[in-house]
Amino acid sequence: MKITRDLYQGSLALLTDFYQLTMAYAYWKSGKGEQQAVFNLSFRKHPFQSGFTLAAGLDYLIDFCRNFRFDEDDLAYLSEMKTKDGNPTFETGFIEYLRKLEFACDIEAVEEGTVVFPHIPLVKVTGPLIQCQLLETPLLNIINFQTLIATKAARICFAAQGKSVLEFGLRRAQGIDGALAASRASYIGGCSATSNVMAGKLFGIPVSGTHAHSWIMSFDSELEAFKAYAEAFPDHCVFLVDTYDTIKGVANAIEVGRILREKGRELVGIRIDSGDLAYYSNIAREMLDQAGFPNAKIVASNDLDEHIITSLIVQDASIDVWGVGTKLVTAFDQPALGAVYKLAAIQTSEGKWEPRVKVSQQAIKINVPGRQQVFRFSKNGRAVADMICLEGSDVGRDQFTILDPIDPTRMKKINTKGLEVESLLKPIFQKGQKVYERPNIHEIKQKAQRNLEYFDKTHKRLVNPHIYPVGLEESLYQLRNSLVFKMKNNDGEENHI
Amino acid sequence: MKITRDLYQGSLALLTDFYQLTMAYAYWKSGKGEQQAVFNLSFRKHPFQSGFTLAAGLDYLIDFCRNFRFDEDDLAYLSEMKTKDGNPTFETGFIEYLRKLEFACDIEAVEEGTVVFPHIPLVKVTGPLIQCQLLETPLLNIINFQTLIATKAARICFAAQGKSVLEFGLRRAQGIDGALAASRASYIGGCSATSNVMAGKLFGIPVSGTHAHSWIMSFDSELEAFKAYAEAFPDHCVFLVDTYDTIKGVANAIEVGRILREKGRELVGIRIDSGDLAYYSNIAREMLDQAGFPNAKIVASNDLDEHIITSLIVQDASIDVWGVGTKLVTAFDQPALGAVYKLAAIQTSEGKWEPRVKVSQQAIKINVPGRQQVFRFSKNGRAVADMICLEGSDVGRDQFTILDPIDPTRMKKINTKGLEVESLLKPIFQKGQKVYERPNIHEIKQKAQRNLEYFDKTHKRLVNPHIYPVGLEESLYQLRNSLVFKMKNNDGEENHI
Numbered sequence: 001m002k003i004t005r006d007l008y009q010g011s012l013a014l015l016t017d018f019y020q021l022t023m024a025y026a027y028w029k030s031g032k033g034e035q036q037a038v039f040n041l042s043f044r045k046h047p048f049q050s051g052f053t054l055a056a057g058l059d060y061l062i063d064f065c066r067n068f069r070f071d072e073d074d075l076a077y078l079s080e081m082k083t084k085d086g087n088p089t090f091e092t093g094f095i096e097y098l099r100k101l102e103f104a105c106d107i108e109a110v111e112e113g114t115v116v117f118p119h120i121p122l123v124k125v126t127g128p129l130i131q132c133q134l135l136e137t138p139l140l141n142i143i144n145f146q147t148l149i150a151t152k153a154a155r156i157c158f159a160a161q162g163k164s165v166l167e168f169g170l171r172r173a174q175g176i177d178g179a180l181a182a183s184r185a186s187y188i189g190g191c192s193a194t195s196n197v198m199a200g201k202l203f204g205i206p207v208s209g210t211h212a213h214s215w216i217m218s219f220d221s222e223l224e225a226f227k228a229y230a231e232a233f234p235d236h237c238v239f240l241v242d243t244y245d246t247i248k249g250v251a252n253a254i255e256v257g258r259i260l261r262e263k264g265r266e267l268v269g270i271r272i273d274s275g276d277l278a279y280y281s282n283i284a285r286e287m288l289d290q291a292g293f294p295n296a297k298i299v300a301s302n303d304l305d306e307h308i309i310t311s312l313i314v315q316d317a318s319i320d321v322w323g324v325g326t327k328l329v330t331a332f333d334q335p336a337l338g339a340v341y342k343l344a345a346i347q348t349s350e351g352k353w354e355p356r357v358k359v360s361q362q363a364i365k366i367n368v369p370g371r372q373q374v375f376r377f378s379k380n381g382r383a384v385a386d387m388i389c390l391e392g393s394d395v396g397r398d399q400f401t402i403l404d405p406i407d408p409t410r411m412k413k414i415n416t417k418g419l420e421v422e423s424l425l426k427p428i429f430q431k432g433q434k435v436y437e438r439p440n441i442h443e444i445k446q447k448a449q450r451n452l453e454y455f456d457k458t459h460k461r462l463v464n465p466h467i468y469p470v471g472l473e474e475s476l477y478q479l480r481n482s483l484v485f486k487m488k489n490n491d492g493e494e495n496h497i
Numbered sequence: 498m499k500i501t502r503d504l505y506q507g508s509l510a511l512l513t514d515f516y517q518l519t520m521a522y523a524y525w526k527s528g529k530g531e532q533q534a535v536f537n538l539s540f541r542k543h544p545f546q547s548g549f550t551l552a553a554g555l556d557y558l559i560d561f562c563r564n565f566r567f568d569e570d571d572l573a574y575l576s577e578m579k580t581k582d583g584n585p586t587f588e589t590g591f592i593e594y595l596r597k598l599e600f601a602c603d604i605e606a607v608e609e610g611t612v613v614f615p616h617i618p619l620v621k622v623t624g625p626l627i628q629c630q631l632l633e634t635p636l637l638n639i640i641n642f643q644t645l646i647a648t649k650a651a652r653i654c655f656a657a658q659g660k661s662v663l664e665f666g667l668r669r670a671q672g673i674d675g676a677l678a679a680s681r682a683s684y685i686g687g688c689s690a691t692s693n694v695m696a697g698k699l700f701g702i703p704v705s706g707t708h709a710h711s712w713i714m715s716f717d718s719e720l721e722a723f724k725a726y727a728e729a730f731p732d733h734c735v736f737l738v739d740t741y742d743t744i745k746g747v748a749n750a751i752e753v754g755r756i757l758r759e760k761g762r763e764l765v766g767i768r769i770d771s772g773d774l775a776y777y778s779n780i781a782r783e784m785l786d787q788a789g790f791p792n793a794k795i796v797a798s799n800d801l802d803e804h805i806i807t808s809l810i811v812q813d814a815s816i817d818v819w820g821v822g823t824k825l826v827t828a829f830d831q832p833a834l835g836a837v838y839k840l841a842a843i844q845t846s847e848g849k850w851e852p853r854v855k856v857s858q859q860a861i862k863i864n865v866p867g868r869q870q871v872f873r874f875s876k877n878g879r880a881v882a883d884m885i886c887l888e889g890s891d892v893g894r895d896q897f898t899i900l901d902p903i904d905p906t907r908m909k910k911i912n913t914k915g916l917e918v919e920s921l922l923k924p925i926f927q928k929g930q931k932v933y934e935r936p937n938i939h940e941i942k943q944k945a946q947r948n949l950e951y952f953d954k955t956h957k958r959l960v961n962p963h964i965y966p967v968g969l970e971e972s973l974y975q976l977r978n979s980l981v982f983k984m985k986n987n988d989g990e991e992n993h994i
Contacts, residue, residue, distance in 0.1 A: 014695040015676075017667060019706030021694060026708070026729035032715065039711070077698045083732055129715060136709075137692075140668035141676055170514055171637035172833040178675035179512075179638055195634075197518060198511040201574045209516030211523070212633075214536070214840040217853045218529065218626060232523035235580055244856045244984045275858045326833045335832035336669040336823045343711040356714045359741045361772045487741045 011071040012064060016137040021078070024130045025094050033097070033130040036347040038371050040121035041139055043339040044364050047148055047331065051465025052455060054154045054448055055122055056185045057146030058112045058428070059438060064138055065429060068103040075099055104432040105131050108425040110374075112439075113150075113188055113448035115455055116424075117386060117470040119405055120374050122147070122339070124425055127432075129346075136341045145178070146185040148337040152306075152328055153189025154452060158460055159306035161313065164192045164321045166208055168301060169329025182329035188444050191324075203441050210236065210271070216243040226256040234265040238299055241270045241284070250284045254291040269297030271323070277302065278317040285318035297321055305332065306462055342367035357483040363406055369483055370476060374424040377414055383454045385414055386424070389473035395421060402471025405480065412469045508568040509561060513634040518575070521627045522591050530594070530627040533844035535868050537618035538636055540836040541861050544645055544828065548962025549952060551651045551945055552619055553682045554643030555609045555925070556935060561635055562926060565600040572596055601929040602628050605922040607871075609936075610647075610685055610945030612952055613921075614883060614967040616902055617871050619644070619836070621922055624929075626843075633838045642675070643682040645834040649803075649825055650686025651949060655957055656803035658810065661689045661818045663705055665798060666826025679826035685941050688821075700938050707733065707768070713740040723753040731762040735796055738767045738781070747781045751788045766794030766817070774799065775814040782815035794818055802829065803959055839864035854980040860903055866980055867973060871921040874911055880951045882911055883921070886970035892918060899968030902977065909966045 027033045046053050070078075075098060081089040105127030110116055122143055125132050157165050167186040173179035183199030193206040200207035211229055219225035226239050237260065241249025250270060257267030270288070272280050277300045288296045300312070301323030309322055326332060344367065345353045355369035371391040377384045387402045389395075398417060404410035428436040439447065458466035472480065524530045543550050567575075572595060578586040602624030607613055619640055622629050654662050664683040670676035680696030690703040697704035708726055716722035723736050734757065738746025747767060754764030767785070769777050774797045785793045797809070798820030806819055823829060841864065842850045852866035868888040874881045884899045886892075895914060901907035925933040936944065955963035969977065 012673070012695070014698055015667070015673060016694055017665070017692040017706050018694050018697070018704040019692065019708055022706060022730060022733075023708050023712050026712070026726050027715075029729040030725045032725075035715070037715065074698070077694075083730075085732065133709075133711065136711075137668050138673075141670060141673065144669055145671050145675070168514070170512070171634050171838075172641055172835065173638060173675075174642050174671035174827065174832065175674035175676075175678040176509070176512060176635075176638065177672035178642070178670075179672075181672040195514040195516065197513055197515050197574075198509070200515070201511055201571070207515040209514050209519060211516055211520050212630075213855045214630065214633075215520050215523070217840045217855060218524075218532070218534065218843055228527045228529075229523050232526040233519060233580075235582065236519070242857070246858075274862055326835070330671065330827075330832040332832055335671065335827040335829055338669065338823070341668075343714045346715055358710045358714060360739070361743075365771055 011067065011069055011074055012138065013068060013070045013134070014074050014077070015141070016134055020134050020136060023133050025090050027129050027133070028094050028097055034128045036127065037129045037132050037343060038345040038353075039125045039132045039136065039341050040344045040368070040372065041123040041125075041143060041339055041341045042119055042121050042368075043337055044118050045338070046118065047151055047334045047337050048155060049463070050151060050155060051459040051461060051467065052115050052151070052452075053117065053147060053337075054150040054189055054452070055110045055114045055116045055147050056112050056150035056188050057143040057181075058109055060142045060146065060181065061109070061123065061139055062428065062434065062436070062438065064142065065103055065105070065107065065135070066434065068135075070098045070101065101131070102432060103131065104128065105135070105429060106427075106431065107429040109428050110424050111426055111447065113444045113451055114424065115383075115451045117468060119368055119388060119470060119472075120386060121372055121388075121425065124372065126371075140339055140341055144337045144339045146181055147339070148331045148334075149182045149185035149329065150189040150448070152331045153186040153191050154448065155306045155462060156309065156322070156324055156328055157190030159309040159313070159462060160322050163319070165190065166299075166321060166323045167191045167194045167196075167328055168323045168325035170196045172326040173329045179329060184441070186328055187441060188448050190445070190449065205441060210238040211240055213240060213243045216240070222249060223252045223255065226252055227259070230256050230260055234260060234263065235268075237267055238269045238271050238297070240273060242272055242274050246272060246275055246280045247283060247287075250287045254287065254293065257291070257293055257296065267293055267296045269299055269320070271299040271301065273301050277319065278312055278315040281318040282316070299323055301325065303327060310462065340367070344369055345371050355479060355483060357480060357487060359484055359487045366480070366484060368405060368472060368476070369480055372476070376422045376424055377416065377419045378422070378454060379419050381454060382456065383468070384419060385412055385469040385471070387414065387471065387473050388476060390476050390479070393473060393475075401474045402469065403474065403477040404471050405477065408477070410471070412471060508564065508566055508571055509635065510565060510567045510631070511571050511574070512638070513631055517631050517633060520630050522587050524626050524630070525591050525594055531625045533624065534626045534629050534840060535842040535850075536622045536629045536633065536838050537841045537865070537869065538620040538622075538640060538836055538838045539616055539618050539865075540834055541615050542835070543615065544648055544831045544834050545652060546960070547648060547652060548956040548958060548965065549612050549648070549949075550614065550644060550834075551647040551686055551949070552607045552611045552613045552644050553609050553647035553685050554640040554678075555606055557639045557643065557678065558606070558620065558636055559925065559931065559933070559935065561639065562600055562602070562604065562632070563931065565632075567595045567598065598628070599929060600628065601625065602632070602926060603924075603928065604926040606925050607921050608923055608944065610941045610948055611921065612880075612948045614965060616865055616885060616967060616969075617883060618869055618885075618922065621869065623868075637836055637838055641834045641836045643678055644836070645828045645831075646679045646682035646826065647686040647945070649828045650683040650688050651945065652803045652959060653806065653819075653821055653825060654687030656806040656810070656959060657819050660816070662687065663796075663818060663820045664688045664691045664693075664825055665820045665822035667693045669823040670826045676826065681938070683825055684938060685945050687942070687946065702938060707735040708737060710737060710740045713737065719746060720749045720752065723749055724756070727753050727757055731757060731760065732765075734764055735766045735768055735794070737770060739769055739771050743769060743772055743777045744780060744784075747784050751784065751790065754788070754790055754793065764790055764793045766796055768796040768798065768820070770798050774816065775809055775812040778815040779813070796820055798822065800824060807959065837864070841866055842868050852976060852980060854977060854984060856981055856984045863977070863981060865902060865969060865973070866977055869973070873919045873921055874913065874916045875919070875951060876916050878951060879953065880965070881916060882909055882966040882968070884911065884968065884970050885973060887973050887976070890970060890972075898971045899966065900971065900974045901968050902974065905974070907968070909968060
């Protein structure tokens with residue numbers, strides 16, 4: 001699977017913010033272009049007031065990096081750019097530099113389907129400043145969106161309590177790839193199938209769907225329409241019953257179900273797409289049962305999300321399969337994950353790594369400095385805590401103290417005896433060469449399911465979840481504070497607010 | 498500009514819901530595949546509680562239709578699909594039918610940059626049932642999203658009261674095309690430029706951007722970083738001043754501004770990306786003015802939308818340029834426009850057009866039947882009312898009555914004397930051949946600006962806008978009601994609730 005290569009023509013190197021190119025040029029001009037740097041991609045808050053986030057998008061990221069190059073078309077576009085006074089924006093030497101540029105970064109990343117938390121680096125890029133910088137925007141675009149949607153899907157599937165969830169969102173998704181990437185991430189997050197045939201073809205996801213209202217309306221009557229559909233798909237009839245009147249629609253579905261049965265076939269189910277889903281699903285269930293179709297499934301759709309599904313389950317609605325679209329593929333209640341990509345360390349000309357921090361009046365906007373690694377401690381297959389520490393830290397110690405980077409009153413001592421430990425950041429590229437064996441989409445989905453099971457259900461609760469402990473190892477916490485004070489005090493003043 | 502062709506490889510015919518293909522197959526099986534039908538794409542409610550919506554996306558739609566074909570790869574995928582019992586889902590005859598399928602529809606559409614309202618057909622497709630059906634999902638995907646974002650951009654630019662708005666959203670957009678299509682639609686809606694270089698290249702939109710926090714952090718001090726940037730771009734310095742401390746940042750920008758001036762160059766401005774934008778922009782303005790830089794612009798960004806911009810203007814913030822990202826490109830407060838695509842009429846074997854209606858307990862979900870046209874009446878360059886009527890209606894009459902399809906107590910008599918009238922639906926394709934001359938992106942943007950000026954500012958107010966009159970011509974209104982009653986009563990019952 002080569003998603004970006006199969007889907008997009010040519011180079012995607014220009015899929016970046018213009019300021020990455022102006023910075024790249026200025027780095028080049030000032031001789032800093034090849035200086036080694038470390039950037040971390042992380043988010044600051046879970047989306048949807050969730051207690052967990054599910055990482056996704058790495059496969060796209062790998063494609064993007066493998067295909068990273070400026071083609072002649074891109075270079076021509078950049079060469080023709082002019083400043084206000086009509087001079088070329090970029091010198092030809094820089095265009096030449098871009099022409100020869102070959103992806104040469106190290107990338108470590110959290111695997112797709114891993115449950116992740118604020119402050120953890122999901123992707124860590126080490127390489128020449130210019131390359132790290134040019135990758136910022138596309139990496140954020142890819143990881144932000146797919147992680148957002150995988151998380152939304154996991155929440156919706158959690159609400160559905162093991163019943164099948166189908167993703168129907170193509171028509172309301174944000175653009176072509178907004179749909180395709182959402183179908184992929186929804187499957188990773190737990191959905192059973194997508195309506196998007198191209199996503200099925202590109203990613204190997206099961207596709208599903210039967211018919212729309214227009215099918216019914218193109219015939220003189222609903223009954224005639226159901227019969228004609230049953231002729232074409234005798235083993236695949238899920239009749240949409242609410243084109244004119246839901247109850248009459250169920251009666252017509254039953255009538256055609258009987259015809260099918262006479263031919264040795266079986267009605268698969270019905271779908272309700274409007275009106276009160278609790279009320280109509282229960283009437284439909286009763287009608288189907290009484291008519292001798294207890295195995296006919298009821299599919300429901302109509303602006304569903306995790307909260308409406310929960311409410312319908314509480315109301316004992318008779319719904320076997322959930323069709324979700326808009327609210328899932330656009331992450332309607334929070335359509336963006338605000339992950340950022342921050343410089344964490346830079347190598348001096350003597351080869352020494354210096355940690356870097358961005359200061360802000362908003363504490364949550366202060367990044368975690370240094371070259372980091374992340375460890376997840378668990379006990380008997382249940383995650384206990386995540387620790388972010390500096391590379392090279394001794395992880396064999398008996399005890400660690402971790403502190404929440406925003407609220408230091410939240411701290412935890414971890415007694416490592418009897419705990420298992422996993423390093424979350426896996427090597428993906430080394431010096432530009434892929435070293436990671438990509439799992440297929442079904443393996444990623446399974447990993448997500450297993451990963452979600454590591455976490456107590458209180459962390460997965462939809463509203464007011466229990467907060468899982470994630471923190472900076474004590475010495476990293478101290479480093480961060482001392483750097484912040486240093487940057488705030490670099491003229492000797494002591495005003496921190 | 499061939500967006501989908503330049504951007505995407507191969508065919509996009511599978512970019513549709515699976516049920517379009519199952520229906521297509523069933524139409525083919527039942528001999529209805531070539532039956533002529535009319536489908537309308539329309540929305541039911543303005544997004545964002547807006548008083549207007551700005552149409553966009555037609556150029557993508559044209560590309561999609563021009564490239565519409567199933568390639569061998571698509572056909573192989575469909576041929577390999579199996580039902581549960583292992584038989585092919587689709588007969589080979591149908592695969593052959595798809596192989597030979599050539600786009601043959603008539604399409605009329607509202608031009609991009611036109612102000613539109615609920616119930617108006619934005620796109621009207623007339624053609625063989627199978628083709629109309631296969632086009633449903635991609636057309637909705639394209640038009641829903643770009644119309645949503647163009648509208649959001651127009652609202653944000655309205656709030657900015659003529660000051661420049663830059664679109665910065667790539668990193669938080671929903672997928673690759675979610676970003677590209679959003680950059681395009683934002684420009685149509687009124688933004689001056691985008692940060693997305695690929696959007697610049699593909700669509701010919703101006704790009705802008707200077708540097709990020711990482712630029713500053715990669716140097717030993719902010720002052721050093723500003724100086725190095727000024728070396729590379731002496732005429733293009735907009736310094737981001739909030740990496741460590743906004744006020745010190747402004748002082749450093751001024752210091753480098755003085756150096757630039759000594760060299761005969763001029764500081765373009767500064768950017769503030771965090772903290773209280775009202776407070777810091779005013780301090781920065783004062784510092785810049787006192788230092789002799791009254792022309793240096795102040796750019797502000799940080800989760801801006803139309804409401805925050807309005808609030809900052811009310812607070813007399815000193816902001817000259819607005820950078821908007823996440824809230825614009827994801828349409829954060831309503832990330833989907835719910836446009837639908839409904840069968841409106843079907844041709845009988847005798848060649849007669851029969852209007853069709855979908856009934857629902859939710860009145861807003863009942864479509865407008867029949868083959869429609871739309872007229873906009875205006876007086877002295879100011880729009881007065883829009884009328885949806887049946888094709889072939891006499892528009893030369895002196896008086897019309899229009900009724901709101903949802904609330905018949907909202908009606909209006911239109912005295913046509915002295916009014917200008919424009920037909921909003923323009924021919925785009927005839928029998929599959931493009932007959933429309935595509936305007937370029939700048940012409941579309943200009944059209945949008947002019948179109949917005951046709952409407953009184955009370956309709957463009959951000960909160961509680963005045964509702965512009967749009968209705969069904971009386972005889973169409975009657976037709977719709979009689980069809981609804983007929984469909985609800987087709988067994989003689991009289992229960993309508």
